[in-house]
Amino acid sequence: MSEILTPAIKKTMQNVSQKNNTPSPHRPHPLCNRRLAAFRHSGHGDGPEEDQLFEIIVRHSSDAIVVTDDQGLVRYANPAAAKLFGRRVEKLLGRPLGLPTGGERNEVDIIRPEGDLVVAEMLTSRIPWGKKQARLAMLRDITEWRETLSRLDHLAHFDPLTELPNRSELQRQLRKALSRASRRNAQVAVLFLDLDGFKVVNDTLGHTTGDLLLREVAVRLNASVRAGDLLARIGGDEFVLVLENITCTNDAAHVAEKLIKALEAPFQLDDTTLHLSASVGIALCPQDGVHAGRLVQTADHAMYRAKAAGRGTYAFSWDPHD
Amino acid sequence: MTERYLLRLFISDHTDRSRYALENLEQICAEELGGRYELEIVDILLDPQAAAREQVFATPTLIRELPHPVRRIVGDLADHEQVLEDLELLPILAKGRD
Numbered sequence: 001m002s003e004i005l006t007p008a009i010k011k012t013m014q015n016v017s018q019k020n021n022t023p024s025p026h027r028p029h030p031l032c033n034r035r036l037a038a039f040r041h042s043g044h045g046d047g048p049e050e051d052q053l054f055e056i057i058v059r060h061s062s063d064a065i066v067v068t069d070d071q072g073l074v075r076y077a078n079p080a081a082a083k084l085f086g087r088r089v090e091k092l093l094g095r096p097l098g099l100p101t102g103g104e105r106n107e108v109d110i111i112r113p114e115g116d117l118v119v120a121e122m123l124t125s126r127i128p129w130g131k132k133q134a135r136l137a138m139l140r141d142i143t144e145w146r147e148t149l150s151r152l153d154h155l156a157h158f159d160p161l162t163e164l165p166n167r168s169e170l171q172r173q174l175r176k177a178l179s180r181a182s183r184r185n186a187q188v189a190v191l192f193l194d195l196d197g198f199k200v201v202n203d204t205l206g207h208t209t210g211d212l213l214l215r216e217v218a219v220r221l222n223a224s225v226r227a228g229d230l231l232a233r234i235g236g237d238e239f240v241l242v243l244e245n246i247t248c249t250n251d252a253a254h255v256a257e258k259l260i261k262a263l264e265a266p267f268q269l270d271d272t273t274l275h276l277s278a279s280v281g282i283a284l285c286p287q288d289g290v291h292a293g294r295l296v297q298t299a300d301h302a303m304y305r306a307k308a309a310g311r312g313t314y315a316f317s318w319d320p321h322d
Numbered sequence: 323m324t325e326r327y328l329l330r331l332f333i334s335d336h337t338d339r340s341r342y343a344l345e346n347l348e349q350i351c352a353e354e355l356g357g358r359y360e361l362e363i364v365d366i367l368l369d370p371q372a373a374a375r376e377q378v379f380a381t382p383t384l385i386r387e388l389p390h391p392v393r394r395i396v397g398d399l400a401d402h403e404q405v406l407e408d409l410e411l412l413p414i415l416a417k418g419r420d
Contacts, residue, residue, distance in 0.1 A: 072393075072394045072395065072396075085379060087379075095377055095379070096377055096394055097379065097380065097394075097396055098380075098383050098384075098385075098394035098395045098396035099393075099394065099395045099396070099408045100395075100396055100397055101395045101396065101397035101398075101399065101401060101404050101405060101408055106397045106398050106400070107339045107398060108339060108380045108381065108382065108396060108397060108398070109334045109337055109339060109340070109380065109381045109382075110379065110380050111334075111366060111373060111378065111379050111380065111381065112379075115370060117334055117337070119337075119339075120380075122397065124397070
């Protein structure tokens with residue numbers, strides 16, 4: 001594409017610069033002339049002359065094409081550039097865009113006059129401009145593509161129901177937390193919380209009510225943790241809380257009690273009132289291990305100890321009375 | 323006498339592109355300018371008038387306000403050598419190192 005368009009732009013620049021009484025730039029590339037000859041011999045020769053042809057290509061390009069001089073002032077802009085920047089071509093010419101940098105590929109935010117931002121991919125190259133050099137920037141609106149990527153990225157790391165980090169994001173953030181703790185010689189607690197009797201809610205009241213309940217549980221748990229604590233939903237009714245910088249096991253126990261208490265008050269979902277409890281298992285780093293997966297697994301096992309002990313309570317991975 | 327640079331970076335704070343440009347610029351300043359610079363960050367979302375005043379219509383835009391003449395580039399600043407060259411910092415830097 002660049003092989004074709006670069007001479008095309010040169011030619012268009014030639015037209016523009018001649019109109020502006022500036023020195024004429026280089027002649028079109030010989031390869032370009034051969035292509036034109038081939039184009040004419042292919043039976044399309046009834047079309048526009050060479051001079052007009054490149055101008056038509058550039059003017060009808062869906063990609064924005066901007067040329068700046070060595071001071072970064074806009075010397076050429078095609079209609080697609082006017083559309084992308086939300087300004088008429090004459091409002092762009094002579095304005096200080098700046099020298100487009102970055103070479104192969106770059107992304108910039110275009111600020112339109114109304115204040116909205118458009119994400120654009122920008123490819124730049126140096127081109128001759130009379131006796132000087134100019135910078136060619138080809139830009140393409142990628143706002144929708146970026147938004148889609150952003151949504152996919154969010155979905156890959158966050159639970160869409162509760163907006164909490166999901167299992168893979170928990171693992172990623174927990175690994176970071178464990179690295180920090182290792183450097184500071186600090187303790188980390190992993191609390192594994194499972195709702196008691198949630199399956200019955202789903203089975204009797206349906207998944208819609210179950211989802212509403214999970215959302216409300218997430219809100220209450222979130223309200224019970226400190227800013228900076230990591231709360232994740234890793235499965236159906238399974239939540240994990242990571243506590244950094246705890247000083248003793250009692251800190252973790254205290255937070256577990258707080259979480260359990262937060263879910264004690266009845267849940268009012270539409271016309272249904274639900275009473276719920278939760279069981280919490282606790283694993284500690286470095287006592288129970290230093291690897292993220294292992295700590296979550298250990299806390300999970302401890303949670304089953306809590307359930308076996310009568311539900312609505314918490315348990316460590318080991319019995320503190322042993 | 324070693325010249326000092328006044329650099330102004332226009333960003334749209336919440337975007338990855340602006341964060342990336344800022345990281346690049348901080349690295350360039352730390353590695354190439356050795357404390358001989360002042361850096362101003364202008365978030366065009368917080369200060370749209372500044373963007374209008376300076377006719378900034380794309381971010382990231384980096385302006386070398388001092389020494390004169392003013393130089394301006396637009397892009398992610400990933401190519402550190404090109405940033406230095408386009409802002410005409412290399413010759414000054416080379417002179418400073420002599």
